[in-house]
Amino acid sequence: MSTGKGRERHIPSQFNQGERFAMKEALKVFPTIFKTRFIQHEVIGEYSHLFTVQGSDPSLQPYMLMAHSDVVPAPDEGWEVPPFSGLEHDGFIHGRGTLDNKNSLMAILQALELLLIRNYIPRRSFFIALGHDEEVSGQNGAQKISALLQARGVKLAFIVDEGNFILDGFIPYLKKPFAMIAVSEKGGINLRLQVNMTPGHSSAPPKETSIGILAAAISRLEQTPLPNMFGSGPLKTTLQELANEFPFPANIVLRNLWLFGPLVSRLMERNYITNALVRTTMALTMFNAGVKMNVIPPMAQAIINLRIHPAQTVQEVLELIKNIVADDRVQFHVLTAFDPLPVSPSDHQALGYQLLRQTIQSIFPEVNTIAPGICIGNTDSRHYTNLTTSIYRFNPVYLHPQDFRSIHGINEKISVQAYETQVKFIFEFIQNADTYQEPIPHLHEL
């Protein structure tokens, strides 16, 4: 990409030993950020942070970088090192949040700090939104920041948030890593199923108790996966982009999904991660029932966490669930629900997507394929659809299947090298956002 006007020099992302040590040990605040005149810092919803970095060229539409500081719980059991120790061991920084998503929060601030130390002044304004409650839906963090920016009349060129990675080892026969930039994310439902029953003495039990009725309903749900929706949504594009990375005959299969789609969809549903790309998934995550060992349980409750495929809606999924349960004694309570997010643009004119491509190609030259895809998890960025139609969920970090299992699981860790590279990526990305030249539209696009 040619450098833009007004930029004397591109600041090389080389960091000296002292900076690298500081980067790794950066538990201190970032002093240069907080004393820079063109950066405004606000605390929103008590614990979220919004930085406004004012650029020198007001004609350039601003963008936003997002991350979150909160994490899911982490009991000590199973962890190689205590989950909140932040211990560095064998070249890795261990702990809850090192992949989801403190790594991004720290890397964004660290990259900006290193740029400011080098007297960097951005041309394109940007926001840094750091939520504090993403893992419990983002209502007091991201949602409030979004409302505040909307009230200020802000419109964003694009957003980059957590959500997908440079994926390595997720697909059989695919030996090379590829970058999947999530241009959408699945919808979600937190659904409570409940059975109420008159309590009594357990010495004379009814034929079925509330626990038995609910357990049978849950079992029917687990035994009845929702329809395989392969072929609708961004996945086909993802696979077609990947076709060249596969050996014969897999490459032929992926180039002819009109014919081999049913085969590929069956293969994808065999693996629990790729299965999440082809259907709405259901996970029974909580089950509460019973008051005493010798009392017929008055109530049984279960929580099911559903992630809705882009081709379905909340209402359609609720209908499917009720038909599978097929028991009037089971009551349904929708706790939270939202439809799948719109698909963001990934064509040549899509500034945010093309900036990510450009920076991935620069920092990760070994990654040959960059493809749009879907995020199977949910992110705070869903609260910002009022400010932009271009939302990209991508962290510039390699992810292997065992790393994915550690997200919300045990032994979450990030290598020091991966963290340094994430800082380097953001350091370059912010500069690329300043100098990016729109590609000249092809004749047929004029």
Ligand SMILES: CCCCCCCCCCCCCCCCCC(=O)N[C@@H](Cc1ccccc1)C(=O)O
């Ligand atoms: C073509 C084959 C490609 C293979 C695909 C492999 C995908 C592996 C990467 C998946 C990464 C998933 C993690 C994304 C970030 C999720 C962040 C998170 O935990 N979000 C919470 C947010 C939330 C939402 C609603 C209520 C409470 C919390 C979540 O639960 O999703």
Ligand SMILES: [Zn+2]
């Ligand atoms: Zn997260």
Ligand SMILES: [Zn+2]
């Ligand atoms: Zn998470």
